[in-house]
Amino acid sequence: MFEFFAHHSKLIDQIGINALLALSLSISLRAGSLALAQAAFMGIAAYVSSIGAVHLGWNLGGAALAGALAAALVAAVLALPIGRLRGVFLAIATIGFGEITRIIAINWPITGGAEGLSGIPNDANTLSIYGTLAVVGFAIFLFGRTKLALAVAATREDESAARGVGIDVAGVRMGTLVAGAIVAGLAGALYAHSNFFITPGDFGFGRMEQVLVMCVIGGVTSSLGAVLGALLMTVLPELVRFLHDYREVSSGAILLGIILFSPAGIAGLWQRRT
């Protein structure tokens, strides 16, 4: 057992970080807004926390909080112009925002440019990653028992009806975007502090697609589903290494299979029976 963890500790850490990312997206999807800026929030926090650690000597806790705060601030500002957008248009606007963020990271001297930022202290470990995941999971669980959670669900299901009963729809959307950004930010900081270096390419559209896939495979609004989706999509490429150059095909096929046969994702498999 111990040997298993020792051999796969990198993979186990990766699963935890991906689970945080999938959760962070599911938080904004809960309000029905398809805002795809998670990779950018993750990147902003990764850079803020790493620059703080490298140049100012911040420890992991401080760096992660500063990173998450920076991501939250950016999300709050971003929420204003994109407030009117819905559906695919919101998705595209936020993808554009992500690309702009990535291009800034490539060109801004303090980020180390395209070659990346190195020398980040490697002080995040399995405990800090899964500890964060547990805290975030518990916070989402607690939130689910409040009245606000109903407002979020109402906003997702029928925006005009929600507005009709006095729910501040714009506030709900901004709140979920910011909350999601905080979680993505924590994931970004942990990611940076469990790798020795980061590059802008780590936080591009490819990452965003990956997070979206994990979240939707799990079942858009289910937290447990998001974690399982992250687990599946992180482990799967390792399990099919024997396929060599063809191994992407299996991830794509599983993704397509789940989408076509279980529209509510992995979570739909048990929700349907209960």
Add this chain to the structure above:
Amino acid sequence: MLVQQLANGVFLGAVYALFAIGYTLIFGVLDILNLAHAAIFMLAAFVALSLAGLGVPLVLAFALALVVAGFLGVLLDRVAFAPLRRRNAGTLVPLISSIGAAIIMQGVARGIWGPDEQRFPANALSTAEIHIGSLTVGALDVVILAIALVLMGVLSYVLRSTALGRSIRAVAADRVAAALLGVDIERTIALTFFIASALGGAAGILIGLQYNSVSLDMGARIELKGLAIIILGGMGSVTGAVIGAFLLGAVETLSVAYISSSYRDAIAFGVMFLILVLRPTGLFGKRALRAA
């Protein structure tokens, strides 16, 4: 200098336009964002390259790869979109299934052609240059531009003046009403995918020829620019996509020449973001955008 840059922008814009038309056609007809479009763009370039490598004349290789791309598009619709259409799955789910299809196509391409960048056979491409005053253009660029313009012309004719074009426009306007009027919806959608994907494939082959480079990540590099273009032109508008593409081509070459190459792509996405926020219908789009 300015004229030279504008000429380069036109060559670039023509290929962007072919790519973006495919994107916007599918959005116009189905209201879905097809993220597998870029994978077909890449696959078509590889197919053409392999055919050329087997000694097939380039013109024939181009035509065959176009047909392959078209059928890939039809297959994509059958596998990834048609089942979802039958249960009215909304916009998010088809987006994900198109990502799944793109991952599969990317994986197949990696399996067949390997991870490395490839070039067309050495003697297949003309390196001749044409001089007009102080302007220097490659003969190949002119041929590529001509092919792109001819394809756009054919598409415009098909959409405006044929029964198929009327069906496509009818389904785009209102699918239920079109079905009531006797339009065969599934057949129209399949043909739309064929046309859109063949055009996307043509763009892939032409860009492969233009830079004499075909690689697995060529799709990823144009995918988001295609989004910027169709937003600029107005989602679903073919004319808008063409104008948006030439604008982007010009802005890109001019910004490299006069501002800096490092923020070149940020300009495209910055403009896209602003348009979405200020005028979500784009320059030419008319449809209602705020439906959730």
